[in-house]
Each structure stands twice: as C-alpha cells, then as structure tokens.
Amino acid sequence: xxxxxxxxxxxxxxxxxxxxxxxxxxxxxxxxxxxxxxxxxxxxxxxxxxxxxxxxxxxxxxxxxxxxxxxxxxxxxxxxxxxxxxxxxxxxxxxxxxxxxxxxxxxxxxxxxxxxxxxxxxxxxxxxxxxxxxxxxxxxxxxxxxxxxxxxxxxxxxxxxxxxxxxxxxxxxxxxxxxxxxxxxxxxxxxxxxxxxxxxxxxxxxxxxxxxxxxxxxxxxxxxxxxxxxxxxxxxxxxxxxxxxxxxxxxxxxxxxxxxxxxxxxxxxxxxxxxxxxxxxxxxxxxxxxxxxxxxxxxxxxxxxxxxxxxxxxxxxxxxxxxxxxxxxxxxxxxxxxxxxxxxxxxxxxxxxxxxxxxxxxxxxxxxxxxxxxxxxxxxxxxxxxxxxxxxxxxxxxxxxxxxxxxxxxxxxxxxxxxxxxxxxxxxxxxxxxxxxxxxxxxxxxxxxxxxxxxxxxxxxxxxxxxxxxxxxxxxxxxxxxxxxxxxxxxxxxxxxxxxxxxxxxxxxxxxxxxxxxxxxxxxxxxxxxxxxxxxxxxxxx
Amino acid sequence: xxxxxxxxxxxxxxxxxxxxxxxxxxxxxxxxxxxxxxxxxxxxxxxxxxxxxxxxxxxxxxxxxxxxxxxxxxxxxxxxxxxxxxxxxxxxxxxxxxxxxxxxxxxxxxxxxxxxxxxxxxxxxxxxxxxxxxxxxxxxxxxxxxxxxxxxxxxxxxxxxxxxxxxxxxxxxxxxxxxxxxxxxxxxxxxxxxxxxxxxxxxxxxxxxxxxxxxxxxxxxxxxxxxxxxxxxxxxxxxxxxxxxxxxxxxxxxxxxxxxxxxxxxxxxxxxxxxxxxxxxxxxxxxxxxxxxxxxxxxxxxxxxxxxxxxxxxxxxxxxxxxxxxxxxxxxxxxxxxxxxxxxxxxxxxxxxxxxxxxxxxxxxxxxxxxxxxxxxxxxxxxxxxxxxxxxxxxxxxxxxxxxxxxx
Numbered sequence: 001x002x003x004x005x006x007x008x009x010x011x012x013x014x015x016x017x018x019x020x021x022x023x024x025x026x027x028x029x030x031x032x033x034x035x036x037x038x039x040x041x042x043x044x045x046x047x048x049x050x051x052x053x054x055x056x057x058x059x060x061x062x063x064x065x066x067x068x069x070x071x072x073x074x075x076x077x078x079x080x081x082x083x084x085x086x087x088x089x090x091x092x093x094x095x096x097x098x099x100x101x102x103x104x105x106x107x108x109x110x111x112x113x114x115x116x117x118x119x120x121x122x123x124x125x126x127x128x129x130x131x132x133x134x135x136x137x138x139x140x141x142x143x144x145x146x147x148x149x150x151x152x153x154x155x156x157x158x159x160x161x162x163x164x165x166x167x168x169x170x171x172x173x174x175x176x177x178x179x180x181x182x183x184x185x186x187x188x189x190x191x192x193x194x195x196x197x198x199x200x201x202x203x204x205x206x207x208x209x210x211x212x213x214x215x216x217x218x219x220x221x222x223x224x225x226x227x228x229x230x231x232x233x234x235x236x237x238x239x240x241x242x243x244x245x246x247x248x249x250x251x252x253x254x255x256x257x258x259x260x261x262x263x264x265x266x267x268x269x270x271x272x273x274x275x276x277x278x279x280x281x282x283x284x285x286x287x288x289x290x291x292x293x294x295x296x297x298x299x300x301x302x303x304x305x306x307x308x309x310x311x312x313x314x315x316x317x318x319x320x321x322x323x324x325x326x327x328x329x330x331x332x333x334x335x336x337x338x339x340x341x342x343x344x345x346x347x348x349x350x351x352x353x354x355x356x357x358x359x360x361x362x363x364x365x366x367x368x369x370x371x372x373x374x375x376x377x378x379x380x381x382x383x384x385x386x387x388x389x390x391x392x393x394x395x396x397x398x399x400x401x402x403x404x405x406x407x408x409x410x411x412x413x414x415x416x417x418x419x420x421x422x423x424x425x426x427x428x429x430x431x432x433x434x435x436x437x438x439x440x441x442x443x444x445x446x447x448x449x450x451x452x453x454x455x456x457x458x459x460x461x462x463x464x465x466x467x468x469x470x471x472x473x474x475x476x477x478x479x480x481x482x483x484x485x486x487x488x489x490x491x492x493x494x495x496x497x498x499x500x501x502x503x504x505x506x507x508x509x510x511x512x513x514x515x516x517x518x519x520x521x522x523x524x525x526x527x528x529x530x531x532x533x534x535x536x537x538x539x540x541x542x
Numbered sequence: 543x544x545x546x547x548x549x550x551x552x553x554x555x556x557x558x559x560x561x562x563x564x565x566x567x568x569x570x571x572x573x574x575x576x577x578x579x580x581x582x583x584x585x586x587x588x589x590x591x592x593x594x595x596x597x598x599x600x601x602x603x604x605x606x607x608x609x610x611x612x613x614x615x616x617x618x619x620x621x622x623x624x625x626x627x628x629x630x631x632x633x634x635x636x637x638x639x640x641x642x643x644x645x646x647x648x649x650x651x652x653x654x655x656x657x658x659x660x661x662x663x664x665x666x667x668x669x670x671x672x673x674x675x676x677x678x679x680x681x682x683x684x685x686x687x688x689x690x691x692x693x694x695x696x697x698x699x700x701x702x703x704x705x706x707x708x709x710x711x712x713x714x715x716x717x718x719x720x721x722x723x724x725x726x727x728x729x730x731x732x733x734x735x736x737x738x739x740x741x742x743x744x745x746x747x748x749x750x751x752x753x754x755x756x757x758x759x760x761x762x763x764x765x766x767x768x769x770x771x772x773x774x775x776x777x778x779x780x781x782x783x784x785x786x787x788x789x790x791x792x793x794x795x796x797x798x799x800x801x802x803x804x805x806x807x808x809x810x811x812x813x814x815x816x817x818x819x820x821x822x823x824x825x826x827x828x829x830x831x832x833x834x835x836x837x838x839x840x841x842x843x844x845x846x847x848x849x850x851x852x853x854x855x856x857x858x859x860x861x862x863x864x865x866x867x868x869x870x871x872x873x874x875x876x877x878x879x880x881x882x883x884x885x886x887x888x889x890x891x892x893x894x895x896x897x898x899x900x901x902x903x904x905x906x907x908x909x910x911x912x913x914x915x916x917x918x919x920x921x922x923x924x925x926x927x928x929x930x931x932x933x934x935x936x937x938x939x940x941x942x943x944x945x946x947x948x949x950x
Contacts, residue, residue: 086545323819344822353820361820364813375810375821378803387803 018080019044019178019209020065020096025074027060032409034060036233037074042178042226047200047210049224051217051253053450054422055408057233058213062180065211066098067091078178097171098180101187103163105155112138112151115170141172145202160309161192165199172208179203181212185219186448189308190478190511197223215422215450217246217253218479229253254452270299271335273439273470274320278329281315281494289315291494292329295472297439302461302471304485304502306478308514312494313443313474314356320472321353321441322346334438347376352437354429354445356474358421362428365417369407372416373398373431401430406453421448429457433464440464443474458484478507492516554926565922573918577911578605584907603903612911615896616889631892633778636785637851639881639888643788644843645866646873646880647795648706648836653875654799655832656812661713661728662840663863664735665706669841670848671739672705673698674855675747677760686763694764695849702845703838709735710837711830718826724833732863740857749854756856766850779851789881791842796877808832840866872920890915 022040026033035057042048052058063069065076067085076083078094085091088098105114116134123130138151147165155163164184171179185193200210200223214220220227221241228238229252236252274297281290290312297303307313318324320331322343330339338346347353355361363372374394377383383390383397398412405426407419416424429445442461446454461471461484475481481488481502488502490513497513505513557565585593585603593602614621618629645662652659677698684693713731716722740755749758766781774780799805811818811828819825843862848855869887873879890912897908 342822342824343819344824347822355820357816360814360816362817364810364817366813367810371806374806375817378806378810378821384803388801389803389806391801 017044018042019046019078020211021075021077022061022065023075023077025061025064025076026072027057027064027069028072033233035064035071038230038233038235040228040235041238042209042211044209045204045207046225047204047212047223049220049227050211050213050230051215051220051227051249052230053215053253053452054420054426054448055450056230056253058215058230059182059420060233061230062098062182062211062213065091066096066180092174092176095175095177096180097174097176097178099164099167099171099182099184101182101184103167105163105166107156108154110152110154111149111158111166111169114155114166115151115173117170119174137173138169141169145172145199145206147199159192160187161189161195164188164192164196168199168203177207178209178211181210183213183215183448185214185216187309189476189514190507191515193219215253217249217451221246221249231255250451254450270301270468272296272332273299273334274332274472276320276329276331279316279319279326279331280328281312281319281324282327283315289494290319290326293491293494293496295320295489295496297470297472299438299468299470300465301486302465302473302484304481304488305472305474305491306476306481306488306510306514307474307491309476311491313491315494316491317353317356317441317443317472317474321351344379348380350436350438352432352435352440354432354440354442356443358424358428363416363424366415368415369402369412369419369427370395370398372427373401373412375431377435397434401427401434404434405430405456422450422453425449426453426457429460433457433460437464437469439470439472441472441474444476445473446475446477446480478510482507482510490514551925551928554922557926562922566919569918569922570915573915574609576918577914578609580910580914581605581608581903581907588902590902603901607901608897608903608908608911611896611900612893612908613889615900616893628774628778630778631896633774633780634895635885635888635892636782637778637780637888638891639884640780640785640788640850641843641847641862642865642869642884642887643792643880644839644846645862646869646884647792647877648839648843648863649866649870650873650875650877650880651795651799651808651839652832652836653870654812655808655828655836656815657714657717657829657833657836658725659710659713659728659833659836659840660725660867661710661731661863662836662843662866663859663861664728664732665709665837665840666844666847666863667732667735667739667859668709668844669702669704669706669837670844670859671742671747671757671855672841673702673845673848674757674760676701677764677849678747678758681761681764686761688763690761690763691767694760695766698760698764698849699842699845702841702843702848704841706841706844707834707838710840711834714830714833714837717833718829739855743855743857747855754856755858756852757854759852759854760849762853764849765853766846781850784846784850788846791839792877792881795839799877804831868916872916872923874923886915886919 018041020040020042022038025035025038025040027035038057038061040050040061050058050061060069064071067088067090070086076085078096083094085094091098106117109117112131112134115138116129121130121133122128135151141147142149147169149162149165149169155166158166164187168179184196188196204210212223224241226238226240227249229236229249231253239249274295276293276295279290279293279295280288283289293316295303305313315324319326322338322341322345326339330337332338333346333349333351338349341349359365364375370391374383374389378389383394395412401407402410402412407423407427407430416427419427425446425448429442432442433440440461445461446457449457458480461473465471473481473484485502487499488505489496489499490510491497492514493516497516497518581603582601582605585601586599588602590600590602593600594604616631616635618631619625645666648662648665649659677694680694680697681690684690709731713722713724713727716727717724743755743757747757749756751758766784768774768781769783774782799809807818807823807828810821811823811825811832815825818828840863843866847859847862865887869880869883872883872886894905894908894912897903898905
C-alpha cells in the first residue's frame with residue numbers, strides 16, 4: 001500500500017478512531033492468491049469505497065472481514081480489538097453487517113418479518129414472536145435514519161431500491177455499526193442511486209461506517225470519503241476523491257491508461273436488419289407488458305433502449321429473439337418475416353443474443369466452459385456435422401473467447417458456476433459476439449463487468465457496427481446507452497415514451513423519461529425524486 | 543458440529559474418482575459388517591438344531607457363511623471343487639445384470655433429460671408383448687435355422703423398442719403439450735399396460751396348451767442365440783451375446799449423451815431448461831424425444847426378457863423396470879455406471895437364491911442384507927448430490943478463488 005497512513009495522519013487521530021483495520025491480509029486459495037498483503041483502514045463515520053476490477057479481490061477481502069473466509073495471514077481489527085470471525089454470526093455480533101448484491105430476503109414475507117428473521121424478539125417465555133416490539137423497533141430505526149418503508153408490505157411488492165433499504169435496515173436491526181455493501185448500485189436506477197447516496201450520508205452522520213465495494217469510478221468519486229483501489233489482489237493505494245481525477249483512478253485500478261468515453265464516430269446506417277411493428281406481448285393475466293411497439297434497427301447502427309427494469313424490455317427482447325411469441329405484431333429480420341420462426345432458426349439466421357439472465361439462460365451452470373461455448377450453436381454447421389459435435393473445435397473456440405475477453409481464471413474445464421459474475425458475463429458476451437452475427441441483441445452486456453473489459457466490449461460492439469452489423473442494446477446504465485447508441489428509445493410500462501438522438505438529451509432528462517414523464521412534460525415539472533416504495537419492483541412475470 | 547458437516551460435504555463434493563471408488567468399496571465393507579452383526583444377532587432369536595452356543599444362547603446363523611453364499615454363490619462357488627465358469631448361478635447373475643442394464647439405461651436417459659420415468663416397467667411390459675406377438679407372427683414367413691435367427695431376433699428387439707418407445711412417447715407428449723406431470727402419468731400408464739396386455743392376451747394371444755397366462759412360445763431359433771463353444775447352455779436362459787449387446791448399447795448411450803448435438807440438448811434441457819430454450823432447443827419436442835428414447839430402452843429390456851429368458855411373454859412380469867430406477871440412481875444416472883450398478887443388483891439377486899438354498903436364513907433377512915448394501919453404497923453418492931447443492935450455496939468452492947465477486 002503506497003499510502004497506508006492517510007486516514008490517521010489526516011486527522012491526526014489515534015488508531016481507535018478506525019472502525020475497521022485490516023492489517024496485512026493475505027488470502028490464498030489452492031493455486032491463487034486472492035489477497036496479497038492488503039492493508040485497509042476505515043475511519044469511523046466515513047464512507048470508504050473499495051474499488052477494483054472483476055477478480056481484483058474486493059469481495060474476497062470483505063468475505064474475510066465478514067467471517068466467510070479465514071485469512072491465510074494478517075489481522076482483522078474491529079473497533080481497536082483484534083478479532084477472528086469463524087462465521088458471519090460472529091461478525092454480526094461484533095457489529096459488522098453485510099448487504100449482498102443478491103438480496104437475502106424472503107419475497108412472500110413482510111418487511112418486518114424479514115428484518116427480524118433470525119433474531120426475533122420473543123414473548124410468553126419464548127413461545128411467540130413479539131410482533132409489536134418488532135414494529136416499534138423498526139419504526140424507531142426508520143425515524144432515526146429517515147427511511148420510509150412500510151413494515152407490513154410484503155417484499156415482492158417493493159421496488160429493488162426499497163428492498164435494498166430493507167436489507168440495510170435488517171443489518172441495522174442486528175446492531176451493525178459497520179455496513180459492507182457489495183456492489184450496491186448494480187441493480188438500481190439512477191434515481192434510486194441518488195436515494196442510496198442520501199441514505200449513506202444519513203447513516204454516516206449517525207456515526208455508522210460504510211464500506212462499499214464497487215468497480216464504478218463515478219460512484220466511488222461521488223459517494224466516498226476515501227477510496228482504496230485493489231488490483232490483482234494487492235492494494236495499490238488509498239486516495240481521497242477530491243485529490244484525484246477519474247482518469248488517475250482508472251489508471252490506478254486497471255494499471256494502464258483507459259479511455260473512459262467510448263468513441264462512436266458516425267457511420268452511415270444501411271438497410272433495416274430488424275424491423276418489428278405493432279409488437280404486443282400480454283402477461284399471464286392479460287396485462288399488456290409490451291404495447292404496440294415499433295422498432296427498426298439498421299445495418300451499421302446501434303439502437304439503444306433505456307428504461308427501469310421491468311418495464312417490458314425483457315418481454316420485448318424475448319419476442320424479438322424468439323423466446324416468446326408476441327400476441328400481436330410482426331418481426332422482420334433481414335427482409336424476411338420471422339414472427340413464427342423458432343429460436344433455433346433465428347440463431348442460424350444470424351441473431352446473437354446476450355441474455356438478461358446469465359444464470360438461468362446464458363450459461364448452463366454445472367457445465368464447463370467448453371460445453372457452454374457451444375450453447376446455441378450445438379446444431380450449427382460450424383461445430384456440428386451429422387449430429388456430432390466437434391468438441392476439439394469447440395474447445396479451441398472456448399479458449400479463444402476466454403483469451404480474447406479476458407475471462408479469469410483462464411480455465412476452460414472449470415464449471416461455469418465457479419466463475420464470478422463479471423467473468424461469466426465476459427464469456428457470454430464473447431461467445432455471442434464471435435458468432436459472426438447479422439444482429440446482436442445485447443441486454444445489459446457489461447453488467448457486473450470491470451472497466452477494462454467494459455471498454456473492450458464497447459469497442460467490440462462499435463467494431464461490429466462499423467462492419468455493418470445491427471446492434472440492439474438494452475441497458476440500465478445510462479452512460480453506456482448514451483455513449484454507444486446512434487438512436488435511443490426510452491421504454492416505460494411497455495411503451496416507447498420517446499426515441500431521441502442520445503447526444504441531444506441530458507442524463508437528467510433521460511432519468512425523467514424513464515420514470516414515465518412524457519417528453520412534453522419534462523420541462524414543466526421540476527426534478528422530484530421519490531423515496532417511496534409504492535412502485536412495484538417488477539412488472540414482469542419471471 | 544455444523545462446520546464439521548459442511549467440511550465433510552465439501553470433501554465429498556470435491557472427491558476425486560479414485561477417492562470415490564475407495565469410498566464405495568469402504569461402504570460395501572461397512573454394509574457387510576453391519577449386516578453380519580444383524581445376521582448373527584438374529585440367529586440368537588431363531589431356533590435350530592445346531593448353532594454356536596455363546597453366553598447361554600444359541601446363535602443359529604453364521605454370517606461368514608451367509609456372505610460366502612451371497613457373493614461366491616452368485617458366481618457358482620468358484621472356490622469349491624468341479625467349478626465351471628458356465629454355471630447356472632453365474633448365468634442367473636449375468637441374466638439379471640443384462641436386463642437391468644437396459645432398464646437402468648431407460649431410467650437414466652430420462653433422468654438426464656430432467657424427467658422421472660417411473661414407467662419403464664409399463665414400457666417393458668408393452669415392448670415385451672409386442673416382441674412376442676411380432677416374432678410369432680413373422681416366424682411363419684421366414685425360414686428356420688440361422689436365417690430365422692438372424693431375421694427374427696433383430697425384428698423382435700426392434701418391435702420391443704418400437705412398442706416401448708411408443709408407450710414412452712405418450713407421457714412425453716402429455717407432459718409437453720398438456721403439462722401433465724410425468725411421474726403421475728407414467729404410474730397410471732403402468733397399470734394401463736398391465737390391464738391392456740392382459741386383455742389382449744385373453745382375447746387372442748393366450749397359448750392354448752398352457753394353463754398359465756402366457757403367449758405361445760416363439761420358435762427356438764428366434765431366441766437370443768448363445769455364442770458357439772464358450773456359451774452358457776440353452777437351459778440357463780442367458781446369452782453372452784445379449785450381455786455384449788447390453789454393454790455396447792450402454793457405450794452407445796454414453797456416447798450419444800456426451801458427443802452428439804441431441805445428447806447435448808438433452809442434457810441441457812435436463813440441467814437448465816431456460817438455458818436450453820435460450821440455446822434454441824425446442825423444449826416440447828425434446829421432452830417427447832427423450833421419453834421416446836427412454837421408453838424404447840425399456841422396450842428393449844422387455845424384448846430380451848422375452849427372447850432370452852422365457853421364449854414367450856407371460857403376464858407375471860418381474861419388477862425389472864422398478865429395479866431400473868434403483869440401478870440408475872445408484873449409478874448417478876451415468877450410463878457407464880449403470881453397468882456396475884446392474885452387476886451389483888445381479889449379484890445380490892442371484893446370491894439371495896444361493897443363501898436360500900444353502901442356509902436357514904429367512905428370505906426376508908436376505909432382503910435386508912441386500913437393502914443394506916445398496917443403501918450403504920448409494921449413500922455417499924446421494925450425499926454428494928445434496929452436498930453439491932449445499933456447498934455451492936453456502937460456501938464458494940475454491941475455484942471461485944479468482945477473488946472475483948460472488949456475483950454480478
């Protein structure tokens with residue numbers, strides 16, 4: 001660590017002011033050093049960002065602090081006392097709470113039940129749960145930290161942002177003083193991210209300490225009081241946001257210079273590759289999830305779709321890629337009406353698809369990467385002759401993708417489920433983009449992917465566009481759709497509220513469009529963010 | 543305590559092939575030990591003329607003798623005098639093994655496609671009857687002797703496969719197009735198979751010369767032939783050719799699953815249906831296709847039961863299809879493992895006969911011994927299956943040591 005003393009020297013305060021001190025943590029796994037002599041000093045009452053790419057060792061380090069892993073070497077000091085946590089329970093007892101990326105909530109139970117789950121106060125000699133006390137305590141917590149959550153709402157009615165607040169409340173309810181947030185913004189809309197920043201500020205004002213794991217520079221710069229960057233398991237420095245620039249930080253994290261702005265020089269759009277008209281998809285109860293959408297994507301064009309998850313993107317994409325039959329409307333691909341074509345035929349015709357759900361769709365988790373490399377092409381002439389798969393060819397292909405897209409660890413024989421999310425994503429994107437497609441339908445192509453690889457994927461998408469391929473891009477990252485798209489549509493409740501030139505709108509305007517404000521209303525209404533939990537999290541069915 | 547269990551599961555999940563073999567062998571010995579104690583103690587409650595007198599009680603059963611009969615008896619007592627490899631006990635063992643390979647493969651294929659085919663028994667009944675009826679019908683059109691064998695045996699096996707395949711396709715189609723649970727439909731179809739074949743038998747196919755409910759016997763040259771010189775005699779109802787065919791079919795199924803597009807799609811559908819749909823697999827057609835294949839294998843079991851063991855179809859069908867479920871599970875649904883599991887079942891069933899003839903140990907107790915062995919041998923694999931689910935959720939496996947995010 002280049003500058004280990006920042007936190008203490010700055011204020012000249014003694015060590016006891018450190019809420020968490022990880023001292024020389026090394027964590028080895030067979031064949032891999034995940035953390036190599038990492039120091040981390042987190043000041044009480046501060047927001048400390050842990051920044052690094054996929055595979056840099058951020059989560060491993062936090063799992064050590066949270067008691068999921070035992071460090072190979074080094075000390076864990078919490079509140080000035082050396083600790084050894086054998087399991088999360090010990091960490092929780094010492095006031096360390098962790099909010100995982102995938103929420104650990106029971107969907108069908110109420111907010112109050114979820115918060116108290118596992119540490120319910122009892123009455124009648126332990127025979128019954130003291131619900132009144134739970135409600136009272138949650139109310140107190142909400143008042144103290146300025147949360148608005150209805151304790152009697154069931155979790156599946158809540159938006160993703162509200163579910164996250166429930167997770168935070170759960171940690172606070174158990175007496176956490178140090179909160180670890182693992183990629184907290186990955187699932188949030190821009191407005192929800194703003195709200196989260198507010199929550200973090202409130203928490204630190206009340207003396208809580210926040211460590212948040214991220215690979216997004218902007219967030220670290222915006223929300224943190226101190227940033228520690230990890231690269232290849234080593235700590236490469238701790239800085240304060242106002243002492244540094246995004247470019248410097250990116251270089252620190254990646255180890256080389258990074259172009260933060262994707263460079264999308266205009267290309268002449270060609271013939272329409274994909275054109276859908278009047279697409280309507282109905283859900284189980286006859287609700288229209290996609291209503292009468294027209295879309296046309298040309299050769300040499302990236303068409304972006306922005307929107308809050310659950311506004312019909314999934315169903316629209318399913319209808320286009322052949323995973324679902326639209327109730328009304330037609331899909332034309334390269335001049336042919338493919339509305340009734342099977343998924344198989346569409347793949348063979350040159351439709352590549354980076355799916356929204358990599359765990360369920362994009363990869364077969366218990367299969368190794370070699371077997372996963374042929375998913376979708378198992379009957380294509382490239383890999384199969386007379387019903388036999390050329391596994392040697394598939395293996396070469398898998399290794400190419402792993403190499404080109406920097407999948408780590410580079411082991412084609414490891415099962416898909418053993419890779420981290422970002423690396424799984426890189427592999428899927430690689431497999432789909434190297435299919436030699438006419439049309440790429442990419443849903444959140446860089447979700448969970450570090451900036452080095454994100455840059456590469458963006459370049460590759462732009463390259464395909466230059467080659468005259470059509471790209472339909474769905475992303476909840478506004479900067480991504482804005483930077484890459486030639487045209488940008490905003491989807492809200494199954495309809496396009498606007499199709500614009502991405503360079504002509506600001507992020508704020510987009511945010512409002514995503515919240516369902518029609519373009520003509522945006523000027524009239526001021527910017528109001530809503531912290532309430534009244535919006536359903538997911539209009540979809542999955 | 544909890545940590546210990548986790549650690550143990552973790553070790554099991556990550557055990558190497560050698561370790562797994564060692565574990566299985568150790569489990570076998572543990573089962574023998576426990577079973578031996580059980581047999582010995584049970585002997586204390588039985589009454590007999592001669593036994594081991596110990597502490598005032600008489601222990602009637604000798605565990606050593608029981609296991610000697612179970613294992614060596616199933617091979618025809620190779621350590622005794624005048625032993626020939628082609629003996630009746632070994633023939634019984636291998637006959638059972640052969641039939642259970644077909645039945646086990648049938649269940650395994652469906653399992654790999656994510657379908658629980660309890661209907662192998664019904665498919666075997668239907669396939670077996672179609673084999674007998676077809677061969678009886680075709681026999682009047684073909685000459686006898688070698689030509690007859692060369693024509694009628696393949697026709698019979700094919701008929702069994704077609705019958706079983708058709709009977710497996712029904713629950714497949716019901717699952718695919720009417721969303722009917724295959725466990726329930728296959729159980730119901732088992733009963734229907736019994737009823738329909740029995741009705742057909744009394745309607746037209748009953749052998750007029752027999753008092754038993756059975757079809758007329760097929761001509762002798764239509765039965766599965768023995769190998770010249772090294773074969774078991776025809777009276778033993780077993781053919782090495784049949785065992786060879788079963789092993790070849792086993793390898794073919796393993797190859798089909800591992801190397802072909804169809805096998806890949808089948809496994810993907812069974813492992814993760816959504817990924818299969820994403821990869822362009824037509825889920826409905828795959829369900830019908832895999833159930834048809836599974837049924838066809840069950841039908842082949844029926845064909846061999848008819849053409850190798852009896853030479854006719856009879857109403858009293860042994861529960862080979864249900865044993866096939868146990869064989870498949872014991873083999874971890876791996877086609878090559880089915881061979882070993884079927885051999886173990888073959889040994890246990892033939893060895894039980896030996897015990898019954900050579901000792902006074904009651905058949906129920908022998909059944910318990912067999913059950914213990916299957917239970918012990920299957921348990922580590924069973925825990926591996928549980929462990930794989932549990933360990934991956936609770937505690938990331940070391941491979942995840944790229945240090946990356948657990949997710950996203």
